[in-house]
Amino acid sequence: MIDLSVQIGRLKLKNPVLLASGTVGYGNEIAEFTDLSKLGGIVTKSLSLKPRIGNPPQRICETASGMLNAIGLANVGVEVFIKEKIPFLKKLNTTIICNIAASSIEEYVECTRILTQEDAIAAFEINVSCPNVKEGGLEFGNNLQAVAKITEKVKAVTDKPVIIKLSPNVSRISEFAKIVKDNGGDAVSAINTLVGTAFDIWTRKPKIKNITGGLSGPAIKPVALAKVLEISRNVEIPIIGIGGIMNWKDAVEFMIVGASAFQIGTVNFINPKAGEEIIDGLIEYCKKMSINRISDLTASYEI
Amino acid sequence: MFTVLSTVESLERLNKNTFLLKVKAPQLATAIKPGQFCNIKVSDADYPLLRRPFSVCYTDGDTVYFMFDIQGEGTRILAEKKTGDQLDILGPLGNGFNTEGDFEVAVLIGGGIGVAPFPLLIKHLEGKEILTFVGARNSEQLIKWGMRNILVATDDGSEGFNGNVIAYFQSEANKLENKKIRIFGCGPNPMLKALQKVAEKKYDCQLSIESAMACGFGICQGCPVKKSDGMGYYLVCKDGPVFNSDQIVIE
Numbered sequence: 001m002i003d004l005s006v007q008i009g010r011l012k013l014k015n016p017v018l019l020a021s022g023t024v025g026y027g028n029e030i031a032e033f034t035d036l037s038k039l040g041g042i043v044t045k046s047l048s049l050k051p052r053i054g055n056p057p058q059r060i061c062e063t064a065s066g067m068l069n070a071i072g073l074a075n076v077g078v079e080v081f082i083k084e085k086i087p088f089l090k091k092l093n094t095t096i097i098c099n100i101a102a103s104s105i106e107e108y109v110e111c112t113r114i115l116t117q118e119d120a121i122a123a124f125e126i127n128v129s130c131p132n133v134k135e136g137g138l139e140f141g142n143n144l145q146a147v148a149k150i151t152e153k154v155k156a157v158t159d160k161p162v163i164i165k166l167s168p169n170v171s172r173i174s175e176f177a178k179i180v181k182d183n184g185g186d187a188v189s190a191i192n193t194l195v196g197t198a199f200d201i202w203t204r205k206p207k208i209k210n211i212t213g214g215l216s217g218p219a220i221k222p223v224a225l226a227k228v229l230e231i232s233r234n235v236e237i238p239i240i241g242i243g244g245i246m247n248w249k250d251a252v253e254f255m256i257v258g259a260s261a262f263q264i265g266t267v268n269f270i271n272p273k274a275g276e277e278i279i280d281g282l283i284e285y286c287k288k289m290s291i292n293r294i295s296d297l298t299a300s301y302e303i
Numbered sequence: 304m305f306t307v308l309s310t311v312e313s314l315e316r317l318n319k320n321t322f323l324l325k326v327k328a329p330q331l332a333t334a335i336k337p338g339q340f341c342n343i344k345v346s347d348a349d350y351p352l353l354r355r356p357f358s359v360c361y362t363d364g365d366t367v368y369f370m371f372d373i374q375g376e377g378t379r380i381l382a383e384k385k386t387g388d389q390l391d392i393l394g395p396l397g398n399g400f401n402t403e404g405d406f407e408v409a410v411l412i413g414g415g416i417g418v419a420p421f422p423l424l425i426k427h428l429e430g431k432e433i434l435t436f437v438g439a440r441n442s443e444q445l446i447k448w449g450m451r452n453i454l455v456a457t458d459d460g461s462e463g464f465n466g467n468v469i470a471y472f473q474s475e476a477n478k479l480e481n482k483k484i485r486i487f488g489c490g491p492n493p494m495l496k497a498l499q500k501v502a503e504k505k506y507d508c509q510l511s512i513e514s515a516m517a518c519g520f521g522i523c524q525g526c527p528v529k530k531s532d533g534m535g536y537y538l539v540c541k542d543g544p545v546f547n548s549d550q551i552v553i554e
Contacts, residue, residue: 022523022524023522023523024522025521025522025524029520029521029522029541030520030522032304032305032520033304033305033306053535053536054524054527054535054536055527056527056529056554057514057526057527057528057554058515059524059525059526059527060515060516060517060523060525060526061515062351062352062353062515064350065349065350065352066352067352067353067517069517069523069525071523071524071525074524074527074536217349217352218349218352246349266352266517268518268522269353269354269517269518269522269523270344270352270353270354270517270518271306272306272393272518272520273306
């Protein structure tokens with residue numbers, strides 16, 4: 001029997017497979033395709049204190065082995081989330097990580113303070129790296145002092161594990177991971193999307209209304225792996241790897257370079273059963289490699 | 304909603320740019336309602352990465368029909384499928400046309416490949432009087448497969464009414480004045496916008512709209528369409544793709 005459970009600081013997951021924020025909504029749609037109770041957990045769509053309607057269309061466009069999105073953090077807001085989404089999430093029998101995206105430090109704190117009272121929420125993922133909103137987002141994500149302050153202040157209002165979702169749009173991601181650690185953060189997730197754009201050559205107009213968007217999908221996997229490795233080699237903090245994972249092989253690669261767990265995102269749009277398939281693949285891999293505990297894979301690179 | 308591995312039965316060329324794809328997918332065939340769509344993965348490769356949404360054109364026993372134009376890389380690959388190939392399909396998606404309620408005449412108005420969902424709709428409109436206005440740039444691009452009581456309009460006048468399909472409908476509308484009609488429209492946005500204006504406060508009208516999308520079932524939030532009441536957006540995939548004409552603002 002292979003032990004698939006992993007530990008992200010104080011947070012224990014039954015296996016390392018998490019569904020990434022913004023690719024599972026609040027769980028209800030994807031639950032029609034896949035048994036979420038089999039997964040390590042899900043990270044819910046970024047919440048802000050008040051509802052956000054999101055950006056006007058076009059919000060997405062496909063690029064070579066990837067996609068650009070500028071959804072603009074469309075979400076129902078904290079109040080509706082608690083009233084209408086938590087009851088469903090409670091029934092899922094999987095770990096719920098609640099993602100928060102705000103436009104001010106005060107808003108991050110306020111959201112966490114309210115949501116931490118919900119038993120259904122096991123941990124928080126703080127999104128300081130959304131490239132698609134005018135206020136907040138990257139303004140925080142590439143400012144070391146802002147990340148330090150958000151980590152410290154959010155930690156002060158919750159006893160639950162706090163994961164900071166880092167931006168790849170910085171020169172040294174490990175410095176951000178270090179500042180998260182120094183300010184009491186429990187883990188980091190890396191990476192959020194890369195800023196990108198695409199233009200229509202006939203109209204000379206951007207293909208998405210926001211002009212730039214976040215690039216995701218297999219196209220970004222090598223970048224994500226390099227960022228996870230950089231953090232892993234420089235900072236002692238649990239890492240949740242994210243970026244272009246399409247199958248179990250990609251997932252193993254992330255664990256080898258340093259991830260304790262990983263999130264799958266864009267693949268959920270294409271194959272909503274990918275999470276379950278990856279678990280099956282991981283078990284087979286462990287059998288073949290005579291690995292008893294999947295957590296032994298983390299940072300097992302030979303360099 | 305589910306994913307199925309279907310088998311290609313045939314691929315037929317209807318005109319220069321339009322294809323009719325028939326796949327064997329029993330589970331889908333029985334579940335689909337007219338106006339719903341499916342999201343098809345055209346290849347196993349990472350490019351094209353995303354599925355491509357297609358209206359369901361028709362169903363017959365275990366077979367599901369899709370009608371499509373070659374528009375980009377995804378549809379180019381789809382047009383090369385051979386009998387026996389497997390095709391990964393996710394569906395049925397969205398809400399279809401509402402064929403319930405009190406009306407005598409169903410007026411179907413389609414532009415270009417927008418006529419794709421009409422054959423299945425026609426099948427579900429048994430007992431109603433049906434008029435199908437079909438518009439295209441020219442006679443070569445007209446699609447008549449599966450339509451009933453066709454009234455043709457071409458932009459260049461090479462067949463039927465010389466002009467766009469909405470102008471043609473307007474010129475014929477007086478003949479329907481004493482009857483209870485319901486309009487079903489599908490086509491490019493400028494056409495739907497014109498139809499929306501014609502229908503305003505006058506006709507019961509449902510529009511099926513198109514949008515780029517990633518997932519097709521509500522999680523990517525990539526396919527917004529503005530609500531006419533100013534309260535944000537609907538998602539084309541989940542709330543649509545069929546809307547009542549007065550529900551949405553078409554850009």
